[in-house]
Amino acid sequence: MEKIKEKIRIALLGCGTVGSSVAKILTAQKDILKARHKVELELAYIVDIDFTRAEALDIDKGLFCSDIEKVLGDDSVEIVVELIGGTAIARDFMERSIKAGKKIVTANKALLAQHGNELLALARAHGVCIAFEASCAGGIPVIRALLDGLIANRIDAIYGIVNGTSNYILTAMTIDSLPYTTALKEAQDAGLAEADPTLDVEGIDSGHKLAIMASLAFGKRIDFKKIPVEGIHTLDICDIEYGKELGYVIKLLAIAQRRDKGICVYVRPAFISMEHPLAWVSGPFNAVSVYGHANGHTMYYGRGAGGDPTASAVISDIYQAATGITSTLFTTLNLWPDEAENAIQLSSKDFKSRYYIRLTLEDKPGVLAQIAEKFGKNNISISSVLQQELHPDSDIHDGVPVIITTHPAMEGSVLTALKEVDKLDATKSKSVCIAILDEHVEKI
């Protein structure tokens, strides 16, 4: 283990929303840090091509730098903080920084989810480490919980609401009864959704974070490309309203569960009961529930995005890296995916769940009997059937909505039955199927 230095020099790559918050705390709010930690963090470089945000912070312009080589060649710089985002330049700069012997702090979930194994192996080969608390759930210290606070536990499951944009949109759809496009527009106006919201609303960002968290929780390599990911962009407001009447609230969930034969890992919008511990997590907030064999259920809640909350996680990582804690964890834990074997990734299709199903049917005698026959044939037991009024804001304008909830059934069977139902003459519009998830049962 290395000796702890009194002063650590840091290079910041990327000065956007998070980067400028990090720069602000390291400079204008330096006194807060000094009151709490003995190690002094000195911002040595801000590497970017656009310094608009940095300039607004009244930072010494001598720190601005557009040449990464200058940073890599400066042996006094110990930690490189990568906040560029994306998987191209960020990856290149990170690899070069590792090769130059710099410790890495990053918030880049896309990069870690897709190339984390190689990057961690490269860091290990060069005797450095990578800290990435800020990559998952913004300011919530959930990576630390997985690597440290929960280390005595065999982890049985993770249930996360880890995309603030999607949760904000779903909350607006649920509480204010806004259709998806209106809610998305509202999120964009509030600065909580990108102009191109694809990564967030299609569940991809949640998948990135899940891949990172699950790999550490289970000590296995998780292949991001094999994680089935569904988003919220196809949700119809009517289903959210009908679900509400049944006592459910919809959340975009990132789930990883230990099963006998592997790990079931997926992202999808699902209904949960109003009593579920994740049901009250609203607006831009995130929460991650972890179920451990000794600890039972613990949950970590907070702001999953935004400059200052994410900067809070970045700076805690800078201190961890600076004081050798990251390196200690990196060398003593068996959880790192670069050294782990591949997980056997199972699909949710292999397990039973309850389902909410909306059919749009012609309103005439005998139709329900036809539907019931298709469900029965596929071994799906119906729990409730409710005919609804057409919802004024729905995309559906013809036929009658019929809401069916099932008892636990295999997803494969449900999909087969719905395929058959959708082919019936009486079916006016493609069926909609949303899983209804109960709280994970603690095994303590």
Added chain:
Amino acid sequence: MEKIKEKIRIALLGCGTVGSSVAKILTAQKDILKARHKVELELAYIVDIDFTRAEALDIDKGLFCSDIEKVLGDDSVEIVVELIGGTAIARDFMERSIKAGKKIVTANKALLAQHGNELLALARAHGVCIAFEASCAGGIPVIRALLDGLIANRIDAIYGIVNGTSNYILTAMTIDSLPYTTALKEAQDAGLAEADPTLDVEGIDSGHKLAIMASLAFGKRIDFKKIPVEGIHTLDICDIEYGKELGYVIKLLAIAQRRDKGICVYVRPAFISMEHPLAWVSGPFNAVSVYGHANGHTMYYGRGAGGDPTASAVISDIYQAATGITSTLFTTLNLWPDEAENAIQLSSKDFKSRYYIRLTLEDKPGVLAQIAEKFGKNNISISSVLQQELHPDSDIHDGVPVIITTHPAMEGSVLTALKEVDKLDATKSKSVCIAILDEHVEKI
């Protein structure tokens, strides 16, 4: 910083509920730990006078030891885990262990709240450290959050439900409408309350935990003896029911808030709205909300007591101590109370709050006017007045309950007004006053 050893020998002092869970995980569940951590934890001694629980675990009896001197004289033992509880023997054994150069892991909140400063100073003088995650909120890694994950934040407030026994009793009173004594009996039968529940139900245990958390959060010495502590043992079921009708739920809250002139720190039962983030924390669960200047609101939720959850925290601390992380935090942070100055501890009486007040009055004309006069005279603005039916399970059997809620008012003024009201001829029973607390406002 020290070199990390491959194998660490541990002595366990006290083999009760938590101790036997720690012993179980270190022996019978050794494989879970091996799969997750490279450092091997070897249980070297179990020190106790009663080995009933240890014997039930099928542990090598060669480890049983009734002489602390044997442990202190064994240089191969690096970590002493103190799970004796109380402040007498535990303190003596801990001091002797520190002087013998052992690192300490403890779950002893009473000892740390009252003598933490001296013990930390002693540890510092002998070049060792004390880890105490398990002292607060059982298995929830909240001490780590304060020392590590949230280190970049000026902490503005902590709101905690940190006593599982009290929360279990309050949940039973709220959900099942049980009077206090019945709910306490139920908790005792479920093994969730001691035969003598004083420490838990009178808020003392919450005060211990609050003293520890607040000292780290604010980097100041908190004097436990100066923390105003109210418990739940005097609560009447009728107030919980009347509060419910007003949309409130009662929780025993441990609160520390940064104020201009100091830190306002206290424990009391209070009403919170059903929408408050702590409202859904039920049964034996605990939760701690922390408000940071950068991170805003983060919350940590889980089981606050019980053998296995607490053992989870103890073992995470053993690993932290074994790998030098505890010592790194102990030497690099400015938050430790042995090195800090005294906090200026303020009373909740100096600040405004809303209040729920129950008066028991003679049912005759003019009484309300007298009450209103006393409130007005003391600058208390009334928000609502509601006359209730006498509650069948209440301790009150004479007069009419009148529920008053106030706008924000100084606690001192409210107490003065109630003293005057209680002296009126029309007052049939002493007034009851419970604060109504809103969620702390994030400053981000």
